[in-house]
Amino acid sequence: AQSVTQLDSHVSVSEGTPVLLRCNYSSSYSPSLFWYVQHPNKGLQLLLKYTSAATLVKGINGFEAEFKKSETSFHLTKPSAHMSDAAEYFCGLNQAGTALIFGKGTTLSVSS
Amino acid sequence: EAQVTQNPRYLITVTGKKLTVTCSQNMNHEYMSWYRQDPGLGLRQIYYSMNVEVTDKGDVPEGYKVSRKEKRNFPLILESPSPNQTSLYFCASTFLPDRGQTGELFFGEGSRLTVL
Numbered sequence: 404a405q406s407v408t409q410l411d412s413h414v415s416v417s418e419g420t421p422v423l424l425r426c427n428y429s430s431s432y433s434p435s436l437f438w439y440v441q442h443p444n445k446g447l448q449l450l451l452k453y454t455s456a457a458t459l460v461k462g463i464n465g466f467e468a469e470f471k472k473s474e475t476s477f478h479l480t481k482p483s484a485h486m487s488d489a490a491e492y493f494c495g496l497n498q499a500g501t502a503l504i505f506g507k508g509t510t511l512s513v514s515s
Numbered sequence: 516e517a518q519v520t521q522n523p524r525y526l527i528t529v530t531g532k533k534l535t536v537t538c539s540q541n542m543n544h545e546y547m548s549w550y551r552q553d554p555g556l557g558l559r560q561i562y563y564s565m566n567v568e569v570t571d572k573g574d575v576p577e578g579y580k581v582s583r584k585e586k587r588n589f590p591l592i593l594e595s596p597s598p599n600q601t602s603l604y605f606c607a608s609t610f611l612p613d614r615g616q617t618g619e620l621f622f623g624e625g626s627r628l629t630v631l
Contacts, residue, residue: 446605446622493558503620507557
């Protein structure tokens with residue numbers, strides 16, 4: 404069965420420091436993987452997606468993620484956090500064209 | 516503008532009073548889905564539809580119904596709402612590429628439902 408595990412429910416960083424949000428997955432086949440961001444009282448917005456092309460994926464707002472099959476991971480990173488990055492982040496997995504399942508989310512707090 | 520539109524955005528209702536949350540997309544997407552979001556549980560899929568007249572259960576379908584009579588619309592029906600269905604609901608849609616995997620999901624802005 405496929406699953407997504409976001410390893411941290413809450414991450415706190417200072418403005419200007421790196422961000423790391425961790426996501427592990429379980430899948431029988433090569434999955435498509437996604438990161439979405441949700442700002443307060445808003446819907447979800449796609450940050451980036453991996454669909455079996457380059458393993459290092461660049462997204463919007465300076466975020467990127469690296470697909471590591473050997474570690475079944477798809478961690479999201481950003482070199483320098485900005486206050487506007489404070490939001491909830493969801494890692495998602497799609498396999499075989501059916502459901503897109505999500506992890507439980509990671510809340511990112513950014514302090515000045 | 517490409518979008519997924521949900522209505523109502525906010526609703527307070529009472530136990531047992533049937534309600535429908537509408538969802539409409541203007542991108543000609545084959546795939547549509549409903550999720551509920553609850554604190555600490557993330558997003559859980561309720562139902563999804565691969566095309567007109569094709570629907571299937573997600574992880575938490577109990578207490579919900581859906582229909583897909585037209586490609587653009589995918590309403591979520593709560594026949595007899597209960598307090599445990601108080602939640603934030605999201606509708607989403609995407610295209611289905613030839614190889615069968617879904618593309619990125621486009622989400623509506625959410626519908627916050629409170630059942631008293």
